[in-house]
Amino acid sequence: MKRTTLAAIALAVTAGLGLTGCAGAAGPAEQPAANGKTKLTVSVWNYEGTPEFKALFDGYEAANPNIDIEPVDILADDYPQKVTTMLAGGDTTDVLTMKNVIDYSRYANNGQLQEINSVVDKVGKDNLAGLDAFDMDGKYFAAPYRQDFWLLYYNKDLFKAAGIEEPKDLTWEKYTEIAKKLTTEAGGKKVYGTYHHIWRSVVQAIAAAQNGADQNSGDYGFMEDQYNTALDLQKSGTTLDFGTAKSQKTSYRTMFESGQAAMMPMGTWYTAGILQAKKDGKTNVNWGLAPMPQKNDDGKVTTFGSPTAFAVNKNASHSDEAKNFIEWAAGEEGAKAISKIGVVPALQNDAITDEYFKLDGMPTDELSKKAFSPDETALEMPVSDKSAATDKILNQEHDLIMVGERSVTDGIAEMGKRVTSEVLGK
Numbered sequence: 001m002k003r004t005t006l007a008a009i010a011l012a013v014t015a016g017l018g019l020t021g022c023a024g025a026a027g028p029a030e031q032p033a034a035n036g037k038t039k040l041t042v043s044v045w046n047y048e049g050t051p052e053f054k055a056l057f058d059g060y061e062a063a064n065p066n067i068d069i070e071p072v073d074i075l076a077d078d079y080p081q082k083v084t085t086m087l088a089g090g091d092t093t094d095v096l097t098m099k100n101v102i103d104y105s106r107y108a109n110n111g112q113l114q115e116i117n118s119v120v121d122k123v124g125k126d127n128l129a130g131l132d133a134f135d136m137d138g139k140y141f142a143a144p145y146r147q148d149f150w151l152l153y154y155n156k157d158l159f160k161a162a163g164i165e166e167p168k169d170l171t172w173e174k175y176t177e178i179a180k181k182l183t184t185e186a187g188g189k190k191v192y193g194t195y196h197h198i199w200r201s202v203v204q205a206i207a208a209a210q211n212g213a214d215q216n217s218g219d220y221g222f223m224e225d226q227y228n229t230a231l232d233l234q235k236s237g238t239t240l241d242f243g244t245a246k247s248q249k250t251s252y253r254t255m256f257e258s259g260q261a262a263m264m265p266m267g268t269w270y271t272a273g274i275l276q277a278k279k280d281g282k283t284n285v286n287w288g289l290a291p292m293p294q295k296n297d298d299g300k301v302t303t304f305g306s307p308t309a310f311a312v313n314k315n316a317s318h319s320d321e322a323k324n325f326i327e328w329a330a331g332e333e334g335a336k337a338i339s340k341i342g343v344v345p346a347l348q349n350d351a352i353t354d355e356y357f358k359l360d361g362m363p364t365d366e367l368s369k370k371a372f373s374p375d376e377t378a379l380e381m382p383v384s385d386k387s388a389a390t391d392k393i394l395n396q397e398h399d400l401i402m403v404g405e406r407s408v409t410d411g412i413a414e415m416g417k418r419v420t421s422e423v424l425g426k
Contacts, residue, residue, distance in 0.1 A: 036066075037065075037066050037067060037068045038066060038067050038068070038318055038321055039068050039069075039070050039318075040067055040068070040069050040070065040094050040095065040318055040321050040322065040325060041069075041070045041071075041072055041092075041093045041094045041095070041317070042057070042069055042070070042071055042072065042093070042094065042095040042096075042097065042310075042325075043071075043072045043074065043083055043086070043093050043095070043096045043097055044071045044072065044073055044074070044097055045073070045074050045075065045076040045079040045097070045099065046073070046075065046076045047071045047073040051272070051341050051343075052146065052272075052338045052341060052343045053071060055337045055338055055340065055341050055343075056145070056329050056334055056337055056338065057069040057071070058337075059333065059334070059337040060325055060328055060329065060334075063328065063333065064324070064328075067321060067325075069325075072093050079099055080099065080100075080103050083096060083103070083107075084103070084106075084107075087107060087110075087112045087313070087314075090315055091313070091315065092313065092315050092316060092317045093313055093316070094312065094313060094316040094317055094318050094319070094321065094322040095310050095311070095312060095313070095316070095322045095325060095326065096113070096310070096311045096312075096313050097308065097309070097310055097311075098142045098308065098309040098310070098311055099308065100306060100308075100380075100381070101133045101134070101306065101307070101379065101380075101381065101383045101387075102381055102383075102387045102388050102391060103388075104133075104134065104141070104142055104309065104311070104383070105136075105383045105384060105385060105387065106385065106388065107141075107311070108136050108141040108142075108311075109136075109385055111314065112313070112314050113141040113142065113311045113312060113313065113314055114141065114311075114312040114313070114314055114316065114319060114323075115139050115140065115141055116140055116141065116142070116143060116311070116312055116323055116326065117139060117140050118323070119140075119143055119323050119326050119327045119330070120140045120143050122327050122331075123143060123327060123330045123331050123347070127347050127348070127349070128143065128144055128147075128330060128346045128347060129144070129147040129307070129346050129347075129348050129377070130144045130147040130305070130306070130307025130309075130346050130377075130379075131143070131144060131307075131346070132379075133306075133307055133379050133383050134307075134309060134383075136383075141311055141312075142309035142310060142311035143309055143310060143311075143326050143327075143330040143346075144307035144308060144309040144330065144346035145308065145309065145310060145326075145329045145330045145334055145335075145338070145345065145346055145347075146307065146308045146338060146343055146344060146345055146346055147305060147307045147308075147344055147345070147346040147348070147377075148267045148268045148269045148305050148306055148307070148308070148344060149267065149268055149303050149304065149305030149344075149374060149377045150201075150205075150206070150265055150266065150267050150268075150292055150303045150304055150305060151265075151266075151268065151289055151290065151291060151292050151303065151371040151372075151374075152167060152170070152263060152264070152265055152289065152290040152291065152292055152293065152371070153256060153263065153264045153265075153266055153270065153274075153287055153288075153289060154166075154167055154262060154263045154264075154287065154288055154289075154290055155256070155259060155261070155262045155263070155285055155286065155287060156286045156287065156288050157285075157286045158182060158191065158259070158262040159182070159262065162181060162182055162262075164178060164181060164182065166288065166290065166365075166367050167263065167290045167367075168290060168291075168367050168370075169291075169297065169299070170290070170291075170293040170294065171293060171294055171295070171296070171297050172225075172226070172229050172293045172294070172295065174293070175194075175263075175293040176229060176232060176233060176238070178193065178263075179192075179193030179194040179233060179238045179239070179262070179263060180193055180236060180238050181193065182194075182262040182263070183236075183237065183238045183262075190260070191259065191260060191261070191262060192237075192238060192239050192240055192255075192260060192261045192262070193233075193238045193239070193261075193262050193263065194233065194238060194239050194261060194262065194263040194264060194265075195239055195240060195252060195255040195256065195260070195261035195263070195264045196230060196233065196234075196239050196242075196264075196265065197245070197250075197252045197264075197266070198242060198245050198246045198250075198402070200394055200395050200398035201304070201380055202230070202265060203223065203226045203227055203230050203398065204223055204226070204394060204398065205304045205378075205380045205381070206226060206265075206292065206303070206304055207222055207223045207225070207226035207227075208222065208223075208304070208378065209302050209303060209304040209376075209377075209378035210294060210295040210296075210302050211295065212378075214382060215381060215382060215387075215390060215394065216382050216384050216386045216387060216390050216419070216423070216424075217419075218416050218419045218420040218423075218424055218426070219416055220412045220415045220416050221412060223412055224408055224409075224412060225295070227401060227408045227411075227412075228408060230402070231401075231402075231408070234402070239261075240255065240261075242399075242402035242403055243402075243403045246399070246403075252264060252266060252270075253270070253273060253274075253277070256274070256285065256287075257274065257277050257282065257283035257285055258283070259285055265292060265293075267305070267306075268305075268344045268372075269343070269344075271289075271342045271343075271344070271362075272341055272342030272343050273342075274287060275342045275359060275360075275361045275362065276342075278361045279360070279361065287363065288363045288365060288367060288368050289363060289367065289368040289371040289372070290367050290368075290370075290371050291303070291370060291371045291374060292374070300375045300376070301373075301374040301375050301376075302374065302375060302376045302377075302378065303374045303376070303377055303378070304377065304378045304379065304380050305377045305378075305379070305380060306379065306380040306381075307346055309330075309346075310325070310326045310329055310330070311326075312326065330346060330347065331347060332347060332352075334347070335347040335348075335352050336352070336355065339352055339355050339356045339359075340355075340359070342356075342359055342362070344356070344372075353369075353372060356372075357369060357372075386423050386424070389422065389423045390419050390423050393415060393418045393419055393422065393423065394415060394419075397411050397412075397414055397415045397418070398411075400414075
């Protein structure tokens with residue numbers, strides 16, 4: 001079917017609340033049923049550029065011909081703010097996509113989501129990676145349908161040209177050493193040994209995961225080694241410097257797909273992107289996957305990640321249908337639908353993984369497959385009512401450290417001071 005979206009709903013609600021500040025603004029008008037079908041509304045971001053949504057919606061409609069799914073499309077950058085505003089205004093969108101666990105925690109604690117333990121039980125608690133992030137004292141107000149985690153993308157041809165073996169069993173020390181060897185410049189073209197994107201998680205979340213630390217604690221000494229590694233790579237010219245990447249809004253995809261970076265720590269969501277780029281002839285990079293470099297060389301792989309989930313709006317027009325959709329999307333049929341386009345489902349078993357690596361263009365070597373089986377995947381940010389405020393402070397201090405306006409020692413001290421005072425109230 002030709003699918004239309006309801007982007008105007010979110011915009012209208014936002015505009016109305018912005019002018020009046022009234023939390024009682026009316027939600028969207030109920031859409032009439034088409035051909036006797038139930039119209040199920042689902043909030044999404046960047047619908048045209050996020051193929052997993054279409055894969056899920058088309059698959060569910062094919063299995064449930066009495067349902068028409070209507071996406072409520074919102075700009076990706078505006079998504080958390082728009083959904084927050086919609087909920088405050090009494091919006092009746094049926095299913096809400098939880099882009100991150102920080103927003104989920106806020107909505108659940110505000111009583112804006114319906115409890116869906118029955119859905120989680122039917123899918124199976126032991127089958128869903130990332131489910132623990134949605135556990136609110138034994139109650140679940142969302143169920144994950146995808147589980148992204150971080151690993152290492154690398155350019156096989158650049159490794160071969162440099163006479164370097166595939167990047168297996170890397171510590172951060174070994175990773176830095178290899179990255180420096182892979183950095184070259186010829187004919188005015190520089191190839192960086194690696195590329196670290198500007199997100200704070202590249203440093204802070206991996207440090208928290210591999211040290212078993214809490215980013216809401218107010219104590220951030222555990223980040224010191226990881227910051228020293230990041231700054232060493234930057235100062236040696238082994239990665240594009242942070243200030244340039246931020247000011248020029250550098251695309252991590254361009255860095256890797258153009259062959260400008262031999263390695264790149266990044267999330268599994270990028271797999272779908274590079275597969276599509278290869279299919280469209282936009283890149284010829286011969287790529288592979290490896291586990292995230294580790295703090296220790298004990299053979300255990302610890303990384304971090306974040307699930308994406310669906311929740312039922314407290315004011316949903318069609319609660320039962322919404323729960324049925326989430327059960328399907330989080331279950332095996334939904335997992336198969338998104339696996340086919342290179343998205344990692346939350347439902348994980350050998351059959352799903354095997355299908356994933358059958359995708360056209362997917363690397364099939366043993367190291368790439370090993371990268372998809374980390375021993376531990378820590379949550380990118382803890383589920384807490386403190387997380388949003390902490391995240392803001394950590395982002396600000398991260399930028400100052402990376403551009404050299406604060407030393408690592410002073411930046412870490414300032415993080416602790418601000419979080420302890422401004423967030424923890426101590």
